[in-house]
Amino acid sequence: MSFAAGFLRFPDLFPGRRGGEPWGDRSVVLDVAGGPYLFSGLSGVQDEAVRAKFAGLCREPDAGPAIATRVFRAPATDFLDFDVRGWEYTLDMDHSPTGVLLAGLRLMARLDWTPELTGGLWTPEAAGEEWTSVFENYLRVLAAYRLLEAGGVVIHSAGITDGASAFLLLGPSGAGKTTSSRLCLERGASVLSDDLNAVLLRESPHHPGPPLLVRLPFTGDLGERSGGPASYPLAAMLRLVKGTEDRLRPISPAAALAGLVAAAPFVSRDPWRRDALLATLERLARSVPAYELVFSLGGGLWDILQSIPR
Amino acid sequence: MSLSRVIATTWRENLLFSVLVELTYRCNLDCFFCYNDLALRGEPLSREQYFRLFADLREMEVMNLSLSGGEPLAHPDFLALGARARELGFVVRIKSNGHALRGELARRIRDEIDPFLIETSLHGSTAATHDRQTRVPGSFDRLLANLAEMRQLGLRVKINSTLTAWNEGEIEGMFALADALGIPLQVDPEVTPRDDGDREPLQVAPSREGVLRLFRLQFERGRAAAGETAEVARGGDDGTMPAPVHKHCGAGSSGIAVDPYGNVYPCVQWRRPVGNLHRQDIREIWLRSAGLAEARELTGRVKETMDAQGPGSHLLNFCPGSAATHTGSPLEIYPAAAQRRELLKQVIGEEARRPLLPVLR
Amino acid sequence: MSSVTLSTVLRRRSDVRYRLIEGEAVVLRQSASEVLVLNEVGASVLDLADGERSVAEWIEALRGELEVDAETLARDVLTFAGELEDAGMLEVVAP
Numbered sequence: 100m101s102f103a104a105g106f107l108r109f110p111d112l113f114p115g116r117r118g119g120e121p122w123g124d125r126s127v128v129l130d131v132a133g134g135p136y137l138f139s140g141l142s143g144v145q146d147e148a149v150r151a152k153f154a155g156l157c158r159e160p161d162a163g164p165a166i167a168t169r170v171f172r173a174p175a176t177d178f179l180d181f182d183v184r185g186w187e188y189t190l191d192m193d194h195s196p197t198g199v200l201l202a203g204l205r206l207m208a209r210l211d212w213t214p215e216l217t218g219g220l221w222t223p224e225a226a227g228e229e230w231t232s233v234f235e236n237y238l239r240v241l242a243a244y245r246l247l248e249a250g251g252v253v254i255h256s257a258g259i260t261d262g263a264s265a266f267l268l269l270g271p272s273g274a275g276k277t278t279s280s281r282l283c284l285e286r287g288a289s290v291l292s293d294d295l296n297a298v299l300l301r302e303s304p305h306h307p308g309p310p311l312l313v314r315l316p317f318t319g320d321l322g323e324r325s326g327g328p329a330s331y332p333l334a335a336m337l338r339l340v341k342g343t344e345d346r347l348r349p350i351s352p353a354a355a356l357a358g359l360v361a362a363a364p365f366v367s368r369d370p371w372r373r374d375a376l377l378a379t380l381e382r383l384a385r386s387v388p389a390y391e392l393v394f395s396l397g398g399g400l401w402d403i404l405q406s407i408p409r
Numbered sequence: 410m411s412l413s414r415v416i417a418t419t420w421r422e423n424l425l426f427s428v429l430v431e432l433t434y435r436c437n438l439d440c441f442f443c444y445n446d447l448a449l450r451g452e453p454l455s456r457e458q459y460f461r462l463f464a465d466l467r468e469m470e471v472m473n474l475s476l477s478g479g480e481p482l483a484h485p486d487f488l489a490l491g492a493r494a495r496e497l498g499f500v501v502r503i504k505s506n507g508h509a510l511r512g513e514l515a516r517r518i519r520d521e522i523d524p525f526l527i528e529t530s531l532h533g534s535t536a537a538t539h540d541r542q543t544r545v546p547g548s549f550d551r552l553l554a555n556l557a558e559m560r561q562l563g564l565r566v567k568i569n570s571t572l573t574a575w576n577e578g579e580i581e582g583m584f585a586l587a588d589a590l591g592i593p594l595q596v597d598p599e600v601t602p603r604d605d606g607d608r609e610p611l612q613v614a615p616s617r618e619g620v621l622r623l624f625r626l627q628f629e630r631g632r633a634a635a636g637e638t639a640e641v642a643r644g645g646d647d648g649t650m651p652a653p654v655h656k657h658c659g660a661g662s663s664g665i666a667v668d669p670y671g672n673v674y675p676c677v678q679w680r681r682p683v684g685n686l687h688r689q690d691i692r693e694i695w696l697r698s699a700g701l702a703e704a705r706e707l708t709g710r711v712k713e714t715m716d717a718q719g720p721g722s723h724l725l726n727f728c729p730g731s732a733a734t735h736t737g738s739p740l741e742i743y744p745a746a747a748q749r750r751e752l753l754k755q756v757i758g759e760e761a762r763r764p765l766l767p768v769l770r
Numbered sequence: 771m772s773s774v775t776l777s778t779v780l781r782r783r784s785d786v787r788y789r790l791i792e793g794e795a796v797v798l799r800q801s802a803s804e805v806l807v808l809n810e811v812g813a814s815v816l817d818l819a820d821g822e823r824s825v826a827e828w829i830e831a832l833r834g835e836l837e838v839d840a841e842t843l844a845r846d847v848l849t850f851a852g853e854l855e856d857a858g859m860l861e862v863v864a865p
Contacts, residue, residue: 111509112437112483115545118445119435119479120453120669171435172453174485195546221435412805415791424791472789472796500787500798523785525800565803 102193103202108179113200113207117219119171126160129153129238132297132313132329133245136238137165144226145170145234152231153316166245168218168237175223178205190240194369201240206233210244239295239317243365247372251299251313252379255362257321258291258312259283259404265312265331266404267296268392269358270339279339279394280321286401291331294319295364298333300382309333310383335407336383337392345399347407348391355389356381417654419663423705425695427473427664428466429504429677430459432484434669438506439544440532442573442610444603445479446680451670452687456486458671460493465691467497474499477677479669482509491522500525504569508548511555519562527559531568531594534582538575542613556590568594574612577619580626598623599745602734604680614745617752624756657711660729661704665695675704679730679739707739714740724750774825774852776844779863781821786859788816799858806857808850811836811843815850821863825851 103110121140127149129136137160138149150157183204193200201208207221220237224230243253257268257276268276280293295317300310311330338350338358359380360367366376388407394400419426433453434445454462466474474494481487482505494501501522507529510518518524529552532542539549559566568587570576576583580596587594600614615623656662661675661683668674671686673694683700684693695701711729715722725746729739736743774780782788785800795813797806808816814836818828829847836843854860 109482109509109514111511111514112480114435114483115437115508115543116439116443116447118447119433119483121450124450176485412796412807415794415796415807418792422792426789426791470789470791472787472798498787498789500800523800525787525798525803565800 102200103191103207106179106191106202106204107207108177110202112177113202114171114209114219114221117169117171117209117211117217119173119219119221122170122172122225128158128160128165129156129316130158131156131238131242132299132315133166133242133249133251135163135165136241136245137167138170138220138234139167140170142225145230148226148231149234152235156316166216166218166241168220168241171219171221173207173221173223175205177207177221178223188236190236190365192365192368194371196371199240199244199369201237203236204233205229206236208237208240210241216245216248235317240365242297242315242317243363244372246297246299247366247376247379249299250379251297252359252363252376252383253295253297253315253365254359255294255364256296257293258296258314260289260291260312260331261287261405262289263331264309264334264409265291266334266407267298267312267336267387268339269336269362271361274339275341275394276339277320278341278396279392279400282394282396282398283401283404284321286398288401290321291315292318293321298383299330300379300386310387332409333387334409335404336387336389337404338389340391340393341395342393343395344393345395345397345403346393347403348393350389350391352381352384352389355387356384358389359384416659416663420654420656420659421662423662423695425466425469425471425663425665425691426659427475428471429475429477429664429666430462431477431479431666431668431677432481432487432490434479435483436478436480436506437483437508437545438480438548440506440530440542441544442542442571442600442613444601444610446603446605448605449668449670451668451672451685453669454667454671454686456489458686459486459490462667462686462691463490463493463497463499467499469692469695472500473502475502475504477504480506480509482514488517488521491518491524495522503527506530506543506548507552507555507559508543508545511551511558515555515559515562515564519564524564526565526567528567528569529556531570531583531586532573533576534579534586538579541575542573553586553590556592560591566592568592570594570596571600572596572598572615572619572623573600574615574619577615577622580619580623584626584630596623596627598749599731601678601731604734606734617748620748620752621756624752625759628756628760655712656705656708657715657727657729658708660708661701662708665701673698675701676730678728679704679733681733711740714742718742721750721754724753774848774855774862776826776829776848777824778851779821779824779865780819780851780855780860781863782816782819783859783861786816788813790817797859802858804857806859811838811846812850812854815847815854816859819851819854819860 123142125141125146126139127146191202198211205224209219211217222233224233246253257280259266277293280290284290291314295315297313297315298310299313301308309332312333313330366372501524503524533539536549540546598620600610602608660679666674666677672682673684683698727746732741732743733739788795788797793810795808795816829844
C-alpha cells in the first residue's frame with residue numbers, strides 16, 4: 100500500500116510544505132530532551148491541553164533557538180474512518196534525504212531539514228485526549244529524530260534509577276518492562292519511564308563519561324512526565340528475560356547492539372538515517388556494559404541491578 | 410456587440426465580473442518560487458461564509474469564479490464549494506498544480522463541478538527541472554500522467570508556466586510537451602516576489618537571453634499558427650484585450666481576489682487589502698471600500714502613466730500589483746516590465762526584418 | 771436550419787454559463803469555449819429558457835417589457851431561439 104493510503108482519503112493531497120490554516124495564534128515551548136521544542140499555531144484550548152499534560156515542561160516562547168513545529172487544521176474528511184478496536188498504533192512514514200512524512204490516526208506531519216529541522220503537523224483534533232494523543236505521537240517521532248541529530252537515541256525501554264545512576268531495561272513488547280519497573284519501584288527505585296527513554300552520548304572526547312539516560316515525558320503505565328533531575332549517568336543496559344529466578348549474565352557489545360536496534364523506534368525504518376542511528380547505537384553498545392537479566396516476580400532484580408559495578 | 414466592449418463596460422462602470430478565491434494556503438507541493446504569504450494569519454472563511462459570498466456574487470452578476478490557493482483541492486470543502494459555484498452558474502476555473510487531479514477526484518470534479526477550465530503548472534520539460542521547482546520527487550511524471558487522464562475524462566485543461574533560470578533552456582521542450590498532450594501552454598516571463606515582499610523567488614528569475622529565447626519562440630509559433638498573434642500576455646490574463654477605456658486594467662473595477670482569511674484585494678497580484686468578509690459582505694466592500702476606490706483611481710493614473718510612455722507601452726505588460734510588490738508604488742515601472750518592453754521591441758524588430766518571401770531567381 | 775416553433779420548449783444546455791451586464795448577456799458555451807454577447811432580446815430569451823415554458827410563453831412574458839411591437843417581438847424571439855439552438859446554447863426539451 101502506498102504511503103498514507105491506509106490513513107488518508109486523498110493521499111495525493113498530503114501537505115508538500117508547512118502551510119495551511121493554523122488553529123490559532125498560541126505558542127508553547129516544551130523543554131524535553133533534544134529541545135527546546137516550539138509549537139505554534141495552536142488554539143487556546145489546544146495550548147492549555149498541552150500545558151496540562153506536560154506540566155512542568157512547558158514555558159512561554161522566547162528568542163532562543165528551538166525546534167519549531169507549526170500546527171495546522173486538517174478536516175476530519177481528509178482521514179479514513181476505521182475501527183480502532185484491537186488496532187495497534189502505527190504510523191506510516193515516507194523517508195527522503197531531506198525529510199520525513201508521517202501519516203497516522205488523525206495526523207499528518209512532516210519533518211524537514213531546511214537545513215535545520217522544522218516540523219509541520221496537521222490534525223482535525225481541536226481538543227481533549229484526541230488532541231493530546233496526536234500531539235504526543237508526533238512529538239515522539241520528532242524527539243527521536245532530533246535526539247539522533249544531537250548525538251542521542253530514543254529507545255523503547257524502561258528507565259530505572261536509584262538517584263545516582265540509571266539502568267536501561269530492554270525487550271520487545273511483553274518482555275516485562277512494565278513488570279520489572281513495578282518490581283523495582285516497590286523496592287524504592289524511581290521509574291523514569293516504562294515505555295520510551297532517551298540516551299545521550301556525551302560528545303566531547305575531553306570529558307569522557309558514561310552516556311546519560313534522559314527523562315522523556317512518554318510513559319506507559321509508570322513514570323513521571325516531569326519532576327526530578329532530567330538525566331542520570333547510564334550504568335548498564337539490561338536485556339530482559341522472564342524467568343523463575345533472578346540472574347545476570349554479561350552479553351557482548353554485538354548482542355547489546357542487536358537489542359538496541361530492535362528497540363529504536365521510528366528512525367530504524369529510515370534508510371537515509373539508519374547508518375547514523377547504527378553508528379550511535381554502536382558507540383552506546385561499546386561504552387555501556389550490557390547484560391541479559393533474567394528476572395522473577397520475587398523482586399530480587401533490584402538487588403541485582405544495585406550490584407552492577409558503576 | 411463584442412466581449413471586449415462588455416469588459417470595457419465592466420471596467421468603466423465598476424461592475425464586478427471576475428473573482429479569484431484563494432481557498433487555502435495548504436499545498437501538496439512546495440514550489441520554490443511560490444508567492445503565497447505563508448505567515449499570513451486570520452480566521453479562515455467557513456463553508457457557510459463561502460456559500461453566502463457566492464450567492465452575493467451571483468446577485469452581482471459576477472461571471473467568472475476562479476478557485477485557487479495554495480492547492481484549492483486541499484480545502485476541505487472544495488468539492489462542495491465547486492458544486493455550489495456550478496449550481497449558481499459561474500464560469501468556474503480551477504487553478505491547481507494537478508498533482509492530485511486523477512482517479513476519483515478528477516472524475517468528481519468533472520461530474521460535480523464541470524469547470525470551464527483547469528489551469529495547471531509545468532515547470533520544465535524534464536523531471537529534474539520540474540521536480541527541482543516543486544521539491545516533490547515524482548511530481549513531473551505524476552503531472553504528465555494526470556494531464557493525459559484529465560484529457561481523457563473530457564476536462565478542459567491549460568498549462569501555465571513561469572519562465573525561470575532553471576527552465577529557460579527547456580522552453581522548446583515544454584511547448585513540445587504541451588503540443589503532444591494537445592494542451593495550450595502559456596508562459597509568463599516574469600518571476601514575482603512573494604506576497605509579503607520576500608524577494609527570494611527572484612533568485613530564479615530568467616536571464617535576458619532566456620526571455621529573448623521565449624519571445625522568439627512565441628513569435629515563431631505565432632507565425633507557424635497561420636498569422637495568429639503571439640501570446641505574450643502576463644500570467645493570469647485571460648487574453649481578453651478590452652476596448653479603450655480610461656483605466657489600465659480591471660483590478661478593483663471588474664475583478665477582485667479573496668484570500669483564505671476573507672481579505673479582499675483589487676487583484677491576486679495587488680496585495681493591498683481593501684476589506685474583509687468577516688466584517689462586511691462583498692456588496693458593502695464593493696460599494697464602499699475606500700481601498701477599492703483608491704485602486705480604481707490608481708488604475709486610471711496607471712493608464713495615464715502608460716499613455717505618457719508613448720507607443721509600445723503595451724509591451725511593458727505593466728501590472729500595478731507587480732509594481733507595488735517590486736517597488737512599493739503601483740505606478741512605478743519595475744525592471745522586469747522595462748526589460749520585457751526592451752526585449753519585445755528587439756524581437757519585433759527582428760521579425761520586421763525577416764524576408765517575407767523567398768527570393769525568386 | 772432550426773425547427774423551433776412557438777410551441778417548442780427549450781432550455782439552456784448544461785454547459786452554458788451566462789450573466790447579464792447592463793441589459794446584454796455574456797454567454798459562454800463551455801464545451802466549445804465559445805463566447806457570445808447577446809442584446810436585450812437575446813438576453814431575455816436566454817433567461818427564459820428554463821425548460822418549462824414554450825417560446826409562445828416567452829413572448830407573452832416579454833410583451834410590455836421590451837419597447838418593440840408585438841409582431842416584431844414574436845419574430846425576433848423566434849429567430850433568436852432558433853439561432854441559439856443552432857449555436858448549441860439551447861436544446862429542445864422532448865415533450
